Amino acid sequence: MIKATHRPKHSSIPLLALLLCGLGILALGTGAVRMSPAEVVQALLGPHDETQARILYELRLPRILVGALCGALFAASGAILQGVVRNPLASPDIVGVAAGAGLAAVVNLMLLPNTPAWLLPVGASAGALAAFGLVYVLARQSGEVLPIRLALIGVAVEASLDGLRRLILVRADDSIAQALIFLSGTVYGADWERLFRVLPFAAVLIPITLLLHRRLDVLSFGDETAKSLGMRLEPARLVALALAAGLAAVAVMGVGILGFVGLIAPHAARLLVGPRFGLLLPASMLLGALLVVAADALGRGLIPPIEIPAGLLTTLVGAPYFLYLMRKTGRVR
Amino acid sequence: MRKILLSVLPVLGLGLAQIQVKHELGTLSLNAPAKRVVVLEYSFLDTLLALGVTPVGAATGTQGGDRGLPPYLRARAEGVTSIGSRAQPSLEAILSVRPEVIIADAFVHRDLIPQLQRIAPVVAFQSRRGSFDDLSQQVLDIGRMVGKEAQARQLLEDQERLLQKARAFANPKAPPLMTAVSTPNSFTVHSNESFIGSLLERLGRKNLARPQNNQTQYELSLEGLVALNPATLVVFTAPDETPIVRSWARNPLWTRLEAVRRGRVFEFDRDNWTRGRGPLATRFILAELINSGLLADKPAGGSFAFKAP
Known part of the structure; x- marks a missing residue:
């Protein structure tokens, strides 16, 4: 049966949640106008300075919430993919989400130059889903989607969609490049409106994901085990993959493409709580939220009033982690 | 009433x-x-x-x-x-x-x-x-x-009043010129409807470049530049950068440019000339314009001449 070395560590979850709350309060105090944690609590609860309260309520709070929510979504997506593809290096990118979103955004801007600012991210997440559909259809062979095939096709589709996007951009108006900044992964300018755009989708997808945790467990055991446990493999895999793509697509709507969050968070969570999805999913989501909130707070706080995009910082942390993972998995083989 | x-x-x-x-x-x-x-x-x-x-x-x-x-x-x-x-x-x-x-x-x-x-x-x-x-x-x-x-x-x-003064320096028979900002990896033409292009036209120097696709500024390659072949070329660069146009100057095509043959390639600070665009910037630009001899269509000389590599 399963190795007994992974004792479920239930205590990690409340600990991570507590950590997230603490970080949230620190992040609320970070930025062009610094506030101590005590001042933050004072401004939120007690009598306060009007400007400080406006900065907290109108700018920082929605920004932190959008960052946390989208970090969690990316992480959940990555957790599912790493399980289904059974590869710790898997991330939302391998189902074409990033390139699909980018291409859709560019096409959207070319066809509708005066597209309202809110439509662009929505279009981008639709593109992300479409790209996943393409990957899935291409990867399906005689009614079956082998994980390794999915990963390879995913990389190929990602590369070709990205190439297509660049090709279009070469001839494009420079206002398009301007509008595409959001794709680079940033929580800059996130407001309540953006939070409420993402929230309904998250409120549907996250509970579904959590409810399906046992099926995800079975899928991650391997095709043979899953079949012998009586699971109809392909429908289950399609649901899991679609869920992962959907989670990432919704996250793109909020923050663009935040590099490596969907890779690091679930991987680190697995080290903390083991591979069972019942714990892995909440732990991944909390870690993903922590990662993005920390990156955004750092980006705001390092050299104010200059803002470093959160995506840049997550990539800065993520790329070495990825290399370390590659070396480690390489050695195991 | x-x-x-x-x-x-x-x-x-x-x-x-x-x-x-x-x-x-x-x-x-x-x-x-x-x-x-x-x-x-x-x-x-x-x-x-x-x-x-x-x-x-x-x-x-x-x-x-x-x-x-x-x-x-x-x-x-x-x-x-x-x-x-x-x-x-x-x-x-x-x-x-x-x-x-x-x-x-x-x-x-x-x-x-x-x-x-x-x-x-x-x-x-x-x-x-x-x-x-x-x-x-x-x-x-x-x-x-x-x-x-x-x-x-x-x-x-x-x-x-300053514009009128500067206009007196302009040579009405001078051929059209071309203005462009050059960074280490781009050469962006500023057409006759850009700030600097329209200012120069106001002073009597016609601009070769028209807006393209409603853009008053757009990128051009060395080939594109040679095809347009301006008789006077004004490049805006930054002293702390090596602009791409400097490497173009090593290309044999560069010497075929009319502006190069006539010695009418001018170089100014791009921060001062294209990024300020207010009354103070205009005063600064007009002073340098007159001193450089650009308006009079004289050969570029001194610190305003293009620094060939």
């Missing part, structure tokens, strides 16, 4: 006591001149400083390829609070200086306007893509907003 009407009108105007400024997003109404203004482009900062008004915040930060204050503005803008860069101004920093009005660029800040409007009323002008006339009109509009309309008119009158 007419006299009475004329004398009543200003009184009526005073009764409403409203300042109305038309801009790209609509009309801004103010009951009193704005005292606390945040500006998100250098031309607005230049204009306010020329009017003797210090903004409570300006986007003078360096980020995302932004190069900070142009040298000609540095001494004057000392002490102006930076609220981040033009591409990504810090919304918190803007909010914390409690502006009454935010002046934004209609093109650069298009997607940011809803967020800015939640902080304070926003006025958006075409600065980055504006022509010389657009930017002059903005001097008047900004002057009205801050209660310095008379000073703004005076600024424009002085500027007009």
Whole structure:
């Protein structure tokens, strides 16, 4: 049966949640106008300075919430993919989400130059889903989607969609490049409106994901085990993959493409709580939220009033982690 | 009767006591001149400083390829609070200086306007893509907003006199010229409808480049440049960069350019010439223009001659 070395560590979850709350309060105090944690609590609860309260309520709070929510979504997506593809290096990118979103955004801007600012991210997440559909259809062979095939096709589709996007951009108006900044992964300018755009989708997808945790467990055991446990493999895999793509697509709507969050968070969570999805999913989501909130707070706080995009910082942390993972998995083989 | 009407009108105007400024997003109404203004482009900062008004915040930060204050503005803008860069101004920093009005660029800040409007009323002008006339009109509009309309008119009158003076230097028989900003990896033509292009046309020097696809500025390759073959070429570069045009000058094609053969390749500081775009910048530009001999179509000489590699 399963190795007994992974004792479920239930205590990690409340600990991570507590950590997230603490970080949230620190992040609320970070930025062009610094506030101590005590001042933050004072401004939120007690009598306060009007400007400080406006900065907290109108700018920082929605920004932190959008960052946390989208970090969690990316992480959940990555957790599912790493399980289904059974590869710790898997991330939302391998189902074409990033390139699909980018291409859709560019096409959207070319066809509708005066597209309202809110439509662009929505279009981008639709593109992300479409790209996943393409990957899935291409990867399906005689009614079956082998994980390794999915990963390879995913990389190929990602590369070709990205190439297509660049090709279009070469001839494009420079206002398009301007509008595409959001794709680079940033929580800059996130407001309540953006939070409420993402929230309904998250409120549907996250509970579904959590409810399906046992099926995800079975899928991650391997095709043979899953079949012998009586699971109809392909429908289950399609649901899991679609869920992962959907989670990432919704996250793109909020923050663009935040590099490596969907890779690091679930991987680190697995080290903390083991591979069972019942714990892995909440732990991944909390870690993903922590990662993005920390990156955004750092980006705001390092050299104010200059803002470093959160995506840049997550990539800065993520790329070495990825290399370390590659070396480690390489050695195991 | 007419006299009475004329004398009543200003009184009526005073009764409403409203300042109305038309801009790209609509009309801004103010009951009193704005005292606390945040500006998100250098031309607005230049204009306010020329009017003797210090903004409570300006986007003078360096980020995302932004190069900070142009040298000609540095001494004057000392002490102006930076609220981040033009591409990504810090919304918190803007909010914390409690502006009454935010002046934004209609093109650069298009997607940011809803967020800015939640902080304070926003006025958006075409600065980055504006022509010389657009930017002059903005001097008047900004002057009205801050209660310095008379000073703004005076600024424009002085500027007009200076332009007339400079025009006297221009050689009316000179062939059309071409102006472009060159960075380490780009060569961007500024057409006759850009700020600098339209200023030079105003001074009697025709520009070879027209806007393309409604863009007043666009990139060009060496081949494209050779095809257009300008008789005078003006490049704007930064002293701390190696512009791409410097490597083009090693290419045999370069020597076939009419401007190179005639010795009419001029080089100016791109920060001062293309990023300020206000009354102070214009004064600076006119002085260098006359000194360089560009207007008179003399060969480029001294520090204004293109520095070949």
